[in-house]
Amino acid sequence: MKLVVFPAIDDDRLTRIREVDESLDVVNPPDDETALAEIVDAEAFFGKITPSLLAAAKKLRWVQSPTASLEHYLFPELIEHPCQLSNMRGLFSDVIADHVMGYILCFARNLHLYLRQQIRHQWEPIGGEEERAGFLYGPGHVSAIDRAHIHLSDCTIGVIGAGNIGSEICRRAAAFGMNPIAVDPIHREVPGAVPEVWMPTELPNLLNESDFVVIAAPHTPATEKLFRAEQFGNMRRSAYLINIGRGIIVDLADLTAALQEGEIAGAGLDVFETEPLPEDHPLWDMENVIITPHVAAASPHIAERHLDTLLENIRCFVEDREPITLVDKNQWF
DSSP states (O other): OEEEEESOOOHHHHHHHHTTOTTOEEEOOSSHHHHHHHGGGOSEEEEOOOHHHHHHOSSOOEEEOSSSOOTTTOOHHHHHSSSEEEOOTTSSHHHHHHHHHHHHHHHHHTHHHHHHHHHTTOOOOTTOOOOOOGGGOOTTOOOHHHHTSOOGGGOEEEEEOOSHHHHHHHHHHHHTTOEEEEEOSSOOOBTTTBSOOBOGGGHHHHHHHOSEEEEOOOOOTTTTTOBSHHHHHHSOTTOEEEEOSOGGGBOHHHHHHHHHTTSSSEEEESOOSSSSOOTTOGGGGOTTEEEOOSOTTOOTTHHHHHHHHHHHHHHHHHTTOOOTTBOOTTTTO
Protein backbone atom coordinates (compact mmCIF):
# COMPACT_ATOMS: atom_id res chain seq x y z
CA MET A 1 0.00 0.00 0.00
CA LYS A 2 1.18 3.48 -0.86
CA LEU A 3 0.69 6.71 1.12
CA VAL A 4 1.56 10.07 -0.38
CA VAL A 5 2.38 12.82 2.14
CA PHE A 6 2.38 16.27 0.53
CA PRO A 7 3.66 18.96 0.94
CA ALA A 8 7.01 17.99 2.44
CA ILE A 9 7.19 17.45 6.22
CA ASP A 10 10.13 17.18 8.64
CA ASP A 11 12.17 14.00 8.79
CA ASP A 12 11.18 13.11 12.36
CA ARG A 13 7.46 13.04 11.53
CA LEU A 14 8.10 11.16 8.32
CA THR A 15 10.03 8.54 10.29
CA ARG A 16 7.17 8.17 12.79
CA ILE A 17 4.74 7.63 9.90
CA ARG A 18 6.94 4.99 8.27
CA GLU A 19 7.25 3.13 11.57
CA VAL A 20 3.49 2.46 11.68
CA ASP A 21 3.72 -0.49 9.29
CA GLU A 22 6.63 -1.88 7.29
CA SER A 23 4.35 -2.81 4.41
CA LEU A 24 3.37 0.84 3.86
CA ASP A 25 5.23 2.67 1.09
CA VAL A 26 5.39 6.28 2.29
CA VAL A 27 6.50 8.92 -0.21
CA ASN A 28 6.94 12.64 0.46
CA PRO A 29 7.21 14.44 -2.90
CA PRO A 30 9.27 17.67 -2.96
CA ASP A 31 7.12 19.51 -5.51
CA ASP A 32 3.77 19.57 -7.33
CA GLU A 33 5.04 17.76 -10.43
CA THR A 34 6.44 14.85 -8.43
CA ALA A 35 3.28 14.68 -6.31
CA LEU A 36 1.15 14.37 -9.46
CA ALA A 37 3.27 11.43 -10.60
CA GLU A 38 3.33 9.69 -7.20
CA ILE A 39 -0.40 9.92 -6.48
CA VAL A 40 -1.35 7.97 -9.60
CA ASP A 41 -0.97 4.59 -7.88
CA ALA A 42 -1.41 5.72 -4.26
CA GLU A 43 -4.19 4.31 -2.07
CA ALA A 44 -3.85 6.99 0.62
CA PHE A 45 -3.03 10.68 0.86
CA PHE A 46 -2.20 13.04 3.72
CA GLY A 47 -1.99 16.79 3.20
CA LYS A 48 -3.65 19.40 1.02
CA ILE A 49 -5.27 17.58 -1.86
CA THR A 50 -6.22 19.60 -4.94
CA PRO A 51 -8.55 18.90 -7.87
CA SER A 52 -5.54 18.16 -10.10
CA LEU A 53 -4.06 15.69 -7.61
CA LEU A 54 -7.42 13.96 -7.16
CA ALA A 55 -7.92 13.72 -10.92
CA ALA A 56 -4.52 12.05 -11.29
CA ALA A 57 -5.23 9.45 -8.58
CA LYS A 58 -6.39 6.07 -9.87
CA LYS A 59 -6.47 3.98 -6.68
CA LEU A 60 -7.19 6.49 -3.92
CA ARG A 61 -9.27 5.08 -1.03
CA TRP A 62 -8.49 7.40 1.89
CA VAL A 63 -7.60 11.07 2.34
CA GLN A 64 -6.51 12.61 5.64
CA SER A 65 -6.98 16.36 6.06
CA PRO A 66 -4.35 18.14 8.16
CA THR A 67 -7.09 20.37 9.62
CA ALA A 68 -10.25 19.93 11.66
CA SER A 69 -12.27 22.43 9.63
CA LEU A 70 -13.12 21.43 6.09
CA GLU A 71 -14.79 24.47 4.53
CA HIS A 72 -11.53 25.42 2.74
CA TYR A 73 -10.52 21.81 2.07
CA LEU A 74 -13.52 20.29 0.33
CA PHE A 75 -14.38 20.76 -3.34
CA PRO A 76 -17.12 19.12 -5.46
CA GLU A 77 -14.94 16.40 -6.98
CA LEU A 78 -13.66 15.34 -3.56
CA ILE A 79 -17.18 15.19 -2.14
CA GLU A 80 -18.31 12.98 -5.02
CA HIS A 81 -15.22 10.76 -4.96
CA PRO A 82 -15.71 7.34 -3.27
CA CYS A 83 -12.63 7.78 -1.05
CA GLN A 84 -13.04 8.13 2.70
CA LEU A 85 -12.08 11.46 4.24
CA SER A 86 -10.94 12.03 7.82
CA ASN A 87 -10.02 15.24 9.62
CA MET A 88 -8.24 16.38 12.79
CA ARG A 89 -11.21 16.92 15.07
CA GLY A 90 -10.92 16.27 18.78
CA LEU A 91 -7.48 17.82 19.27
CA PHE A 92 -8.62 21.09 20.78
CA SER A 93 -11.65 20.30 22.96
CA ASP A 94 -10.16 20.95 26.40
CA VAL A 95 -8.11 23.94 25.26
CA ILE A 96 -11.02 25.71 23.59
CA ALA A 97 -13.34 24.90 26.51
CA ASP A 98 -10.80 26.57 28.81
CA HIS A 99 -10.82 29.63 26.54
CA VAL A 100 -14.61 29.79 26.72
CA MET A 101 -14.59 29.60 30.50
CA GLY A 102 -12.00 32.38 30.48
CA TYR A 103 -14.46 34.63 28.66
CA ILE A 104 -17.27 33.63 31.01
CA LEU A 105 -15.24 34.28 34.16
CA CYS A 106 -14.16 37.67 32.82
CA PHE A 107 -17.76 38.72 32.19
CA ALA A 108 -19.03 37.23 35.45
CA ARG A 109 -16.36 38.89 37.61
CA ASN A 110 -15.88 42.02 35.42
CA LEU A 111 -12.20 41.17 34.99
CA HIS A 112 -12.15 42.74 31.52
CA LEU A 113 -13.29 46.03 33.10
CA TYR A 114 -10.96 45.81 36.10
CA LEU A 115 -7.99 45.28 33.76
CA ARG A 116 -8.87 48.53 31.99
CA GLN A 117 -9.08 50.28 35.35
CA GLN A 118 -5.71 48.83 36.37
CA ILE A 119 -4.11 50.41 33.30
CA ARG A 120 -5.56 53.75 34.46
CA HIS A 121 -4.45 53.13 38.10
CA GLN A 122 -8.11 53.42 39.09
CA TRP A 123 -9.48 51.81 42.28
CA GLU A 124 -13.24 51.60 41.93
CA PRO A 125 -15.48 48.56 42.39
CA ILE A 126 -17.73 48.01 39.37
CA GLY A 127 -21.12 49.16 40.56
CA GLY A 128 -19.76 52.16 42.48
CA GLU A 129 -18.02 53.04 45.73
CA GLU A 130 -20.90 51.82 47.90
CA GLU A 131 -20.01 51.10 51.54
CA ARG A 132 -19.66 47.32 51.95
CA ALA A 133 -19.72 47.22 55.73
CA GLY A 134 -21.33 44.13 57.22
CA PHE A 135 -24.23 46.00 58.83
CA LEU A 136 -25.61 46.81 55.34
CA TYR A 137 -26.11 43.15 54.59
CA GLY A 138 -29.41 42.57 56.28
CA PRO A 139 -32.00 40.08 55.00
CA GLY A 140 -32.61 40.53 51.29
CA HIS A 141 -29.99 43.26 50.90
CA VAL A 142 -27.99 43.21 47.67
CA SER A 143 -25.52 46.03 47.06
CA ALA A 144 -24.93 47.70 43.72
CA ILE A 145 -21.49 46.13 43.66
CA ASP A 146 -23.00 42.67 44.10
CA ARG A 147 -25.54 43.28 41.35
CA ALA A 148 -22.73 44.22 38.97
CA HIS A 149 -21.24 40.74 39.27
CA ILE A 150 -22.71 37.45 38.01
CA HIS A 151 -23.13 34.34 40.14
CA LEU A 152 -22.40 31.50 37.75
CA SER A 153 -24.56 28.90 39.46
CA ASP A 154 -27.55 31.14 38.67
CA CYS A 155 -26.75 30.97 34.94
CA THR A 156 -27.77 28.82 32.01
CA ILE A 157 -25.24 28.31 29.25
CA GLY A 158 -26.57 27.41 25.81
CA VAL A 159 -24.14 25.64 23.49
CA ILE A 160 -24.65 25.40 19.73
CA GLY A 161 -22.93 22.19 18.68
CA ALA A 162 -22.50 19.28 21.09
CA GLY A 163 -19.56 17.60 19.39
CA ASN A 164 -16.13 17.20 20.98
CA ILE A 165 -15.66 20.90 21.75
CA GLY A 166 -19.26 21.69 22.69
CA SER A 167 -19.46 18.66 24.99
CA GLU A 168 -16.32 19.70 26.84
CA ILE A 169 -17.69 23.23 27.25
CA CYS A 170 -20.88 21.77 28.75
CA ARG A 171 -18.89 19.63 31.19
CA ARG A 172 -16.70 22.53 32.30
CA ALA A 173 -19.72 24.79 32.72
CA ALA A 174 -21.48 22.13 34.80
CA ALA A 175 -18.39 21.90 37.02
CA PHE A 176 -18.81 25.62 37.73
CA GLY A 177 -22.40 25.01 38.79
CA MET A 178 -23.95 26.36 35.59
CA ASN A 179 -26.93 24.78 33.87
CA PRO A 180 -25.83 23.64 30.38
CA ILE A 181 -28.26 23.15 27.51
CA ALA A 182 -27.36 22.41 23.89
CA VAL A 183 -28.58 21.93 20.34
CA ASP A 184 -27.01 19.60 17.78
CA PRO A 185 -28.23 17.75 14.66
CA ILE A 186 -26.58 14.43 15.63
CA HIS A 187 -25.58 14.14 19.29
CA ARG A 188 -28.47 13.49 21.65
CA GLU A 189 -26.74 13.81 25.03
CA VAL A 190 -23.59 14.98 26.76
CA PRO A 191 -22.88 12.32 29.41
CA GLY A 192 -22.63 13.84 32.85
CA ALA A 193 -23.75 17.30 31.73
CA VAL A 194 -26.72 17.42 29.33
CA PRO A 195 -29.12 14.48 29.48
CA GLU A 196 -31.07 15.62 26.42
CA VAL A 197 -29.53 17.64 23.59
CA TRP A 198 -32.17 19.45 21.55
CA MET A 199 -32.51 19.46 17.79
CA PRO A 200 -31.38 22.64 15.96
CA THR A 201 -35.04 23.62 15.50
CA GLU A 202 -35.02 24.42 19.23
CA LEU A 203 -32.40 27.17 18.79
CA PRO A 204 -34.89 30.01 19.54
CA ASN A 205 -35.75 28.36 22.88
CA LEU A 206 -32.07 27.91 23.72
CA LEU A 207 -31.38 31.57 22.97
CA ASN A 208 -34.31 32.70 25.07
CA GLU A 209 -33.23 30.64 28.10
CA SER A 210 -29.48 31.28 28.08
CA ASP A 211 -27.35 33.78 29.98
CA PHE A 212 -24.32 32.78 27.91
CA VAL A 213 -24.65 31.54 24.32
CA VAL A 214 -21.62 29.68 22.96
CA ILE A 215 -21.15 28.86 19.29
CA ALA A 216 -19.14 25.63 19.04
CA ALA A 217 -20.42 24.52 15.64
CA PRO A 218 -18.36 23.96 12.48
CA HIS A 219 -18.82 25.96 9.29
CA THR A 220 -21.28 24.00 7.15
CA PRO A 221 -23.96 25.00 4.65
CA ALA A 222 -26.45 24.77 7.54
CA THR A 223 -24.52 27.04 9.93
CA GLU A 224 -23.29 29.76 7.57
CA LYS A 225 -24.80 33.09 8.71
CA LEU A 226 -26.83 31.21 11.31
CA PHE A 227 -26.68 34.23 13.62
CA ARG A 228 -28.37 37.32 12.19
CA ALA A 229 -30.52 40.07 13.70
CA GLU A 230 -33.37 37.62 14.38
CA GLN A 231 -31.20 35.41 16.58
CA PHE A 232 -29.84 38.35 18.57
CA GLY A 233 -33.43 39.46 19.05
CA ASN A 234 -34.20 36.05 20.57
CA MET A 235 -31.42 36.40 23.14
CA ARG A 236 -31.85 38.00 26.54
CA ARG A 237 -30.68 41.60 26.78
CA SER A 238 -28.54 40.45 29.72
CA ALA A 239 -26.95 37.59 27.75
CA TYR A 240 -23.44 37.29 26.32
CA LEU A 241 -22.50 35.72 22.98
CA ILE A 242 -19.29 33.69 22.74
CA ASN A 243 -18.00 32.51 19.37
CA ILE A 244 -15.11 30.06 19.18
CA GLY A 245 -16.63 28.15 16.24
CA ARG A 246 -16.31 29.88 12.90
CA GLY A 247 -16.56 33.58 12.12
CA ILE A 248 -18.85 33.05 9.12
CA ILE A 249 -21.55 31.68 11.44
CA VAL A 250 -22.16 35.19 12.83
CA ASP A 251 -23.06 38.13 10.60
CA LEU A 252 -20.54 40.74 11.72
CA ALA A 253 -22.71 43.75 10.88
CA ASP A 254 -25.74 42.34 12.70
CA LEU A 255 -23.64 41.45 15.75
CA THR A 256 -22.17 44.95 15.86
CA ALA A 257 -25.64 46.50 15.63
CA ALA A 258 -26.97 44.23 18.39
CA LEU A 259 -24.14 45.31 20.70
CA GLN A 260 -24.46 48.99 19.84
CA GLU A 261 -28.21 48.92 20.44
CA GLY A 262 -27.97 46.96 23.70
CA GLU A 263 -29.85 43.93 22.41
CA ILE A 264 -27.27 41.72 24.13
CA ALA A 265 -24.96 42.47 27.06
CA GLY A 266 -21.65 41.68 25.42
CA ALA A 267 -19.56 39.23 23.42
CA GLY A 268 -16.40 37.14 23.69
CA LEU A 269 -15.05 36.62 20.17
CA ASP A 270 -12.12 34.56 18.92
CA VAL A 271 -13.29 34.25 15.30
CA PHE A 272 -14.77 36.79 12.91
CA GLU A 273 -16.46 36.93 9.53
CA THR A 274 -13.53 39.14 8.45
CA GLU A 275 -10.07 38.23 9.74
CA PRO A 276 -8.04 40.05 10.83
CA LEU A 277 -10.72 42.29 12.27
CA PRO A 278 -10.13 45.71 10.64
CA GLU A 279 -8.28 48.15 12.89
CA ASP A 280 -11.07 50.73 12.60
CA HIS A 281 -13.90 48.32 13.43
CA PRO A 282 -16.14 49.56 16.28
CA LEU A 283 -15.90 46.25 18.17
CA TRP A 284 -12.36 47.14 19.24
CA ASP A 285 -13.58 50.07 21.34
CA MET A 286 -16.52 48.36 23.07
CA GLU A 287 -15.82 47.69 26.77
CA ASN A 288 -18.35 44.85 26.79
CA VAL A 289 -16.48 42.93 24.07
CA ILE A 290 -13.46 40.68 24.57
CA ILE A 291 -11.47 40.06 21.39
CA THR A 292 -8.82 37.37 20.93
CA PRO A 293 -7.07 36.81 17.55
CA HIS A 294 -8.21 33.26 16.64
CA VAL A 295 -6.07 31.65 19.35
CA ALA A 296 -8.63 29.58 21.31
CA ALA A 297 -6.99 26.35 20.10
CA ALA A 298 -3.43 27.38 20.96
CA SER A 299 -1.61 24.85 23.15
CA PRO A 300 1.88 23.28 23.38
CA HIS A 301 0.21 19.83 23.17
CA ILE A 302 -1.56 20.19 19.81
CA ALA A 303 1.35 19.19 17.56
CA GLU A 304 1.79 15.83 19.30
CA ARG A 305 -1.97 15.21 19.36
CA HIS A 306 -2.05 16.01 15.64
CA LEU A 307 0.61 13.40 14.93
CA ASP A 308 -1.05 10.82 17.21
CA THR A 309 -4.34 11.18 15.31
CA LEU A 310 -2.57 10.83 11.98
CA LEU A 311 -0.70 7.72 13.09
CA GLU A 312 -3.84 6.09 14.50
CA ASN A 313 -5.74 6.76 11.28
CA ILE A 314 -2.86 5.26 9.28
CA ARG A 315 -3.11 2.14 11.45
CA CYS A 316 -6.83 2.03 10.75
CA PHE A 317 -6.16 2.26 7.02
CA VAL A 318 -3.54 -0.50 7.07
CA GLU A 319 -5.87 -2.73 9.09
CA ASP A 320 -8.85 -1.93 6.86
CA ARG A 321 -10.78 -0.13 9.62
CA GLU A 322 -12.62 3.18 9.45
CA PRO A 323 -10.58 6.22 10.48
CA ILE A 324 -11.31 7.37 14.03
CA THR A 325 -12.14 10.82 12.65
CA LEU A 326 -14.15 9.81 9.58
CA VAL A 327 -16.28 12.67 8.25
CA ASP A 328 -19.42 12.96 6.18
CA LYS A 329 -18.20 14.87 3.15
CA ASN A 330 -21.68 16.07 2.29
CA GLN A 331 -22.15 17.66 5.71
CA TRP A 332 -18.57 19.01 5.97
CA PHE A 333 -17.96 17.34 9.37
